[in-house]
Structure formats: C-alpha cells, structure tokens
Amino acid sequence: MRTERTERTDRTDGTGHLGGDGTGDRSARRAVTVFPVLVLLAGALGLLLPGSFTGWSEAVPYLLGVVMFCMGITMTPEDFRGVVKRPWAVALGLVAHYVIMPGLGWAIAHLLDLPPQLAAGVILMGCAPSGTASNVVTYLARGDVALSVSVATVSTLVAPLVTPPLTLLLAGAYLPVDAGSMVTDILKTVLLPVLAGVVVRLLAGRYVQRALPALPWLSALTIAVIVAVVVAGSADAIKSAAGLVIVAVVLHNGLGLALGYGAGRLGRLGEPGSRAMAFEVGMQNSGLAASLATAHFSPLAALPAAVFSVWHNVSGAVVAAWLSRRGR
Numbered sequence: 528m529r530t531e532r533t534e535r536t537d538r539t540d541g542t543g544h545l546g547g548d549g550t551g552d553r554s555a556r557r558a559v560t561v562f563p564v565l566v567l568l569a570g571a572l573g574l575l576l577p578g579s580f581t582g583w584s585e586a587v588p589y590l591l592g593v594v595m596f597c598m599g600i601t602m603t604p605e606d607f608r609g610v611v612k613r614p615w616a617v618a619l620g621l622v623a624h625y626v627i628m629p630g631l632g633w634a635i636a637h638l639l640d641l642p643p644q645l646a647a648g649v650i651l652m653g654c655a656p657s658g659t660a661s662n663v664v665t666y667l668a669r670g671d672v673a674l675s676v677s678v679a680t681v682s683t684l685v686a687p688l689v690t691p692p693l694t695l696l697l698a699g700a701y702l703p704v705d706a707g708s709m710v711t712d713i714l715k716t717v718l719l720p721v722l723a724g725v726v727v728r729l730l731a732g733r734y735v736q737r738a739l740p741a742l743p744w745l746s747a748l749t750i751a752v753i754v755a756v757v758v759a760g761s762a763d764a765i766k767s768a769a770g771l772v773i774v775a776v777v778l779h780n781g782l783g784l785a786l787g788y789g790a791g792r793l794g795r796l797g798e799p800g801s802r803a804m805a806f807e808v809g810m811q812n813s814g815l816a817a818s819l820a821t822a823h824f825s826p827l828a829a830l831p832a833a834v835f836s837v838w839h840n841v842s843g844a845v846v847a848a849w850l851s852r853r854g855r
Contacts, residue, residue, distance in 0.1 A: 562660070562747050563840045569751035570833060573758030580759035584821050587756055588712065591818040592720040593749050595683075597742045598659055599724020600735055602680065609677040616796055620678035623790040624808050625689055628653040628783050633697045635775050643701040645768060648820050648828035649775050650698040652835055654690045655819075656682040656717075658810030659746075660840055668847035670802030678807040683721065686815070687713040694819075702824055709823060717815060750814050750836065757817050757833045760826025768830065776834045780842055783809030802850055810839045 573580060610617050632653025636646035657679040665675035691709035698704055728735050758765065787808025791801030813836035820829035 563837050563844075565747055565751045566754050566837045566840075569755040570758045570837070573755035573760075574762050574765060577759035577762040580756050583756045584760055584826065587753055587818045587821050588716045590749050590753050590756075591716045591814050594659075594746045594814050595717050595720040596724045597746045597749075598683070599721035600728050601739060601742060602721075602725050602728065606676050606680050609673050610681055613674065613677065616674055616794070616800060617677045617681055619790065619794045619796070620674065620804055620807050621681055621685070623787060623804060624657055624678070624682055625654075625693065627786045627790070627808050628655075628779070628811065629693045629697055631779055631782050631786075635778050636701070639771060639775055641771065641775065642768075644825055644827045645772060645775070645831060647698040647702045647704075647824050648816075648831040649779065650701075651690075651694050651820050651824070651828070652776075652811055652813070652816045652831050653779065654693040654697070655812045655816040655832075656686040656690070657807050658812050658839060660843065661806040661810040664806045664810065664840075664843040664847045665803045667844070668802045668806070668850040669799065670806070670850070671796070671799040672803070674796070674800055675803040675807055678803070682807070683717065683812070686812075687718055690815075690819075702828075705823060709819060712819060712822060713815070716818060753814055753817055754833045754836055757821060757826055757829040760821065761830050764827050765830065768827070769834075772831050772834050773838075776831055776838050777842075780809055780835065780839050784842070784846060785809075805846070806843060810843055811835060813839070 629650065630653070632650040635641075636649050641649060659679065661679055662672060662675050666672050687710050690713060691704075691706040694709065695704040695706040784805045788801050788805035790808065791797075791804030794800075794804075796804060811832075813832045817829045817832035817836070820826075820832055
C-alpha cells in the first residue's frame with residue numbers, strides 16, 4: 528500500500544496487494560471475501576472426509592512455517608522503522624493485545640463453563656499474536672495502517688516470550704502446559720521462518736518482488752489446509768461442541784474489537800489509530816493457535832482457532848466496511 532506513511536505489500540491470512548489506487552482496494556476487498564469462503568470449504572472437507580487427513584497433524588507446524596515465511600518475505604525496513612518512530616503507540620497496542628485477548632479468553636471460558644480442552648483452546652487463542660489479516664482490514668477501515676503493521680510485527684516477534692507463559696498462567700488450571708516446549712515450537716514455526724523470509728527479501732528483493740502477488744494466496748491455501756486437518760482431527764466432537772465454540776469465538780472477537788478501539792481512544796491515538804488498535808487487538812494469529820493447540824493439547828482444543836480463522840475475517844470485513852462508510 529502506498530500512503531504518506533508507508534509503502535509496502537500487505538501480509539494477510541489471504542489477501543491481495545494493498546494499494547492506494549482502486550485496483551489495490553478491489554483486490555483487498557476480494558481477498559477478505561474469498562478467504563473465509565476458502566476456509567469454510569476446507570473445514571467442510573475435513574468434517575465430511577476426516578479419513579483423508581489421517582496422519583496429517585504432524586505436518587501442521589511445517590505448514591504454519593510456510594505461512595510465517597510468506598509473512599517475513601513481505602516485510603520491509605519501513606515496518607521496523609515505524610516501531611522506532613512511534614514507540615508509545617506501538618507499546619500501547621502490544622500491551623492492549625496481550626492483556627485484553629488473553630483476559631477475555633479466560634473470562635469467556637469461565638463464563639460459558641467450557642470443557643477443559645475447549646477452555647484451553649480459547650485461552651491459547653487469546654494468547655496468540657496479532658492476526659496477519661489485521662493490516663488489510665485496517666486499510667479497508669481507513670485506519671492507521673503504519674501503526675497496524677508495526678504492532679503486528681512486534682507482537683509476532685515477541686510471541687515466543689509472551690504466549691507460552693500467558694498460556695501457562697491462564698490455561699494451566701484446565702490442562703498441563705509445557706511452556707518450555709511451547710517456546711521452542713514458536714521459535715521454530717514462527718520466529719525462524721519470519722527471519723528467514725526477511726533475509727531472503729534483503730538478498731533477493733528484485734526476484735521476490737515478482738512473486739509477491741502470489742504469496743498471500745499461498746498463505747491462504749496453506750491456512751485452509753491447516754483448518755481442514757484440525758477439523759478432521761475432531762470431527763466426531765464438532766457436532767456436539769460447535770455451537771458452544773461459535774458463541775465463545777464471537778464473544779471473544781467482538782469484545783476484542785470493541786475494547787481495542789476503546790484502548791486507542793483512551794490512549795488518544797485519534798480515530799485512525801483507534802481503528803488500527805481495534806483490529807490489532809481483536810484479530811488473532813489463528814494458524815499459530817491451531818498449530819500449538821494440536822501439538823500441545825488435542826485436535827479438539829484447536830477447534831476454537833479453526834472457527835476463529837473464519838469468523839474474524841468475516842467480522843473484520845464487516846466492521847471495516849461500516850467504519851469506512853462512517854468515515855466518509
């Protein structure tokens with residue numbers, strides 16, 4: 528996207544190229560429409576043909592690594608300079624994200640009296656870093672994209688240090704949590720692929736530029752496969768638990784968006800900054816949460832992340848459209 532503050536290609540769960548012209552806008556809108564549909568189809572495939580994905584759960588961390596490599600390869604030096612230029616705003620976004628969403632996950636698990644596996648999954652979902660689709664949704668909402676990119680970048684890079692202890696603190700009462708092993712997994716599946724992508728971008732920027740339009744769709748397809756594997760692993764339990772999980776996810780995401788916006792207003796970030804905060808707080812890295820839940824808990828615990836993957840893109844697009852019209 529080319530604006531007064533930043534020039535970059537978006538990194539989303541399944542988006543096209545952000546742009547300051549009508550073509551980029553149409554591409555972004557098409558992406559946030561297509562991605563949830565793609566994930567829904569993948570989930571339906573996993574539910575109807577669970578046997579087709581037998582033994583695939585071991586591949587989930589590697590699939591997530593592909594997504595995070597795609598994210599890293601789209602990063603530019605401007606992403607990191609934005610953190611230095613506005614440390615207060617980025618710090619506020621980081622604290623709001625890692626306080627509001629984990630706290631909401633814990634509260635919702637108690638409020639709905641969720642079974643241990645689902646409770647741990649919802650809490651882990653809340654402890655994940657910002658969702659990679661938050662940047663394009665912020666753009667569609669006419670929010671502060673530079674701030675959104677900076678918060679998403681930092682929340683991802685600090686995830687190995689923050690996500691495991693938060694999960695241990697809040698979900699440890701439901702299931703045993705091996706925080707040390709979780710740190711290692713996040714380093715291998717998130718931080719190293721992201722850094723590898725950044726290095727490739729620096730060393731082969733000219734060639735990478737040609738491939739950038741295809742990378743978001745590669746990420747989208749990979750996340751769809753992750754969702755299919757997660758759903759297939761808990762297909763028998765979904766029929767009885769799906770309604771409860773949907774309620775938990777809608778509450779988690781909706782309250783996160785509202786409280787994130789409120790944090791931006793309280794921090795006097797202005798309307799564009801507050802819109803960015805809403806999506807940076809309310810949208811989660813569902814791919815990471817699904818991978819960690821599958822590896823450390825069970826496929827059933829990964830179900831909230833699979834549902835969240837669909838819902839937060841739908842709700843984000845709807846809220847962005849409403850904010851955009853209100854802005855006009």
